[in-house]
Amino acid sequence: MTMRSVSCWVLLVLAGFVVPVQAEWIRHTIDQSSRGADGVRVMDINGDGLPDLVTGWEEGGQIRVATHPGTQLSKKAWPAVTVGQVKSPEDAVFVDLDRDGNVDVISCCEGKTRTVFVHWGSQDLSKWQTQSIPATEKVAMWMFAAPMDVDGENGTDLIVAAKGPRAKIGWLKSPRDARNLDDWKWQPLADVGWVMSIETVDMDGDGDLDILYSDRKSKTRGVHWLENETDPEKKDPEEKDTEKKNEPVQAWRRHTVGGTDREVMFLALGDVNQDGLLDIATTVKDGPITWFERVDSSGRKWTLHEVDLPAGTGSGKGIAIADVDLDGKNDLVYTCEHAAKKIGAGWLSAGQSVQNRKWTPTDISGTEHGVKFDLIQMLDLDGDGDLDLVTCEERDNLGLIWYENPTK
Numbered sequence: 001m002t003m004r005s006v007s008c009w010v011l012l013v014l015a016g017f018v019v020p021v022q023a024e025w026i027r028h029t030i031d032q033s034s035r036g037a038d039g040v041r042v043m044d045i046n047g048d049g050l051p052d053l054v055t056g057w058e059e060g061g062q063i064r065v066a067t068h069p070g071t072q073l074s075k076k077a078w079p080a081v082t083v084g085q086v087k088s089p090e091d092a093v094f095v096d097l098d099r100d101g102n103v104d105v106i107s108c109c110e111g112k113t114r115t116v117f118v119h120w121g122s123q124d125l126s127k128w129q130t131q132s133i134p135a136t137e138k139v140a141m142w143m144f145a146a147p148m149d150v151d152g153e154n155g156t157d158l159i160v161a162a163k164g165p166r167a168k169i170g171w172l173k174s175p176r177d178a179r180n181l182d183d184w185k186w187q188p189l190a191d192v193g194w195v196m197s198i199e200t201v202d203m204d205g206d207g208d209l210d211i212l213y214s215d216r217k218s219k220t221r222g223v224h225w226l227e228n229e230t231d232p233e234k235k236d237p238e239e240k241d242t243e244k245k246n247e248p249v250q251a252w253r254r255h256t257v258g259g260t261d262r263e264v265m266f267l268a269l270g271d272v273n274q275d276g277l278l279d280i281a282t283t284v285k286d287g288p289i290t291w292f293e294r295v296d297s298s299g300r301k302w303t304l305h306e307v308d309l310p311a312g313t314g315s316g317k318g319i320a321i322a323d324v325d326l327d328g329k330n331d332l333v334y335t336c337e338h339a340a341k342k343i344g345a346g347w348l349s350a351g352q353s354v355q356n357r358k359w360t361p362t363d364i365s366g367t368e369h370g371v372k373f374d375l376i377q378m379l380d381l382d383g384d385g386d387l388d389l390v391t392c393e394e395r396d397n398l399g400l401i402w403y404e405n406p407t408k
Contacts, residue, residue, distance in 0.1 A: 025364045025389075025403040031080045032399035034060030037392035039375045040400060043094035045103040046125070051379050053078075054105055055392060055400050056089030063092045063107045063119055066400060071383030075404070084119040084130035087111060095147040096121075098178040099155050106158060110141035116160055116172070118181065133172065135186040136160070140167050146198040148209055151230070151250065154178070159211055161195035169195055169213060169226070189226055189252045193218030197267045201278070203227070203255075203299035210299075211252075214259070214267040214282055222260035223267060223280060223292065225299065226252040257292050257302050264290070266375055270321025272330055273354045281332060283316030288357075289332055289348070307332060307348060310361035314339030318376040322387050324362075325349070325407050332359065335373035335391050344370040345389060345403065364389060364403050371395035384408045 031037075036059030045052045050068035057064060066080040088111030097104045097118060105119040105128075116136040120129040136142060140162035150157040154174040161169035168188040175183035194217035203210040203225045211226040229251040263285040272279040272291050280302075281291040288306040295301035309316060314336030324331045324347045333347045343366070348359035365373070370393045377390040379402075386407040392400050 028075045028402050030078045030400040031066050034062045036394050037399045041093045042377050054092045056092040061087050074381045083128040087113045091144045093145050106145045108142035108145050114138045116142050133181050133184050135184050144198050148200040163194035167192050193220050205297045214264045216263045223257040225255050258304050266318050268319045268321050281319050283319045286315050307359050313343040320376040320378045322378040337372040340371045344373045
């Protein structure tokens with residue numbers, strides 16, 4: 001299914017607002033088979049060099065994997081399979097958890113389910129097995145997960161975070177046998193209010209992965225990162241368990257990037273000002289896009305900049321940093337919720353100065369379809385050399401969709 005959004009932009013200035021008036025991106029539907037598509041994550045799961053996608057369908061209670069059919073067929077509906085049925089899924093992510101060469105899926109569920117699930121994959125992509133991780137059952141409203149080898153033992157662990165009363169961000173420690181889910185251990189690291197994004201990235205250049213996240217609610221809100229301070233030489237003298245006594249000691253200090261005075265949504269990493277350092281951009285509920293300019297490699301010094309969303313858009317939700325028009329400069333791509341009869345997706349070009357508050361806007365989605373758009377992936381799905389926008393829309397049930405970049 002395709003749909004032409006009505007857009008080619010002209011810039012008008014009305015009452016101090018930059019107003020986009022039209023460009024032309026085409027919407028393609030990847031999967032529209034369930035209800036409430038909520039987030040999209042990426043991995044090449046079959047080794048064909050093309051990106052495959054996983055999505056949790058919150059209202060439909062399904063986790064579905066869509067496999068890229070090849071660039072010539074990318075504008076048609078993709079082959080897709082339901083890998084598990086769980087209630088109130090908020091997030092789904094690919095990972096080979098048991099290291100058998102077959103990609104698995106982790107899903108996080110909120111509502112009354114409040115559990116993290118593993119959907120075990122096999123060589124036959126039509127056969128999946130769903131199991132819950134006991135350490136997570138009814139513990140919290142789980143919102144997001146990111147694979148990470150935290151301790152250098154037993155393969156991949158999982159960084160997971162929640163929302164609501166007594167919510168935490170922490171990690172699930174993998175046992176020797178990842179298939180033995182009873183042996184997975186929950187290790188909370190910090191209090192949170194409502195985590196929207198998690199990125200595992202070396203924030204301070206010391207060679208190990210830290211945990212970067214955005215938290216939109218309560219006294220803990222803002223963009224923060226947890227410093228991985230694992231000391232392989234230091235042991236815990238108080239530990240009674242002989243096996244654990246020989247494990248390296250880990251400590252995690254929290255550093256705040258910013259955004260504690262606003263409701264930050266999703267975040268994105270990228271070099272906005274192209275100075276060789278990774279910056280951070282976030283959308284803000286009912287506010288401007290913010291981007292935090294990294295001052296040095298330490299990850300402790302940041303300068304806040306604001307970029308206005310154009311008039312006639314919804315409230316910011318998803319965000320990406322990418323060179324949309326292939327001019328060699330990075331742009332900001334956004335999606336919105338509360339976008340009924342408003343622009344639900346667009347992009348912004350800085351022009352000559354990234355510190356300018358009023359970037360030049362271009363419409364992507366138009367205003368005719370879509371209410372609640374979500375997480376963004378910028379991928380070249382049709383193989384023409386420019387980056388297309390992949391996202392989900394939850395309320396109009398557009399499903400898992402992509403907008404074709406007209407640059408090439």
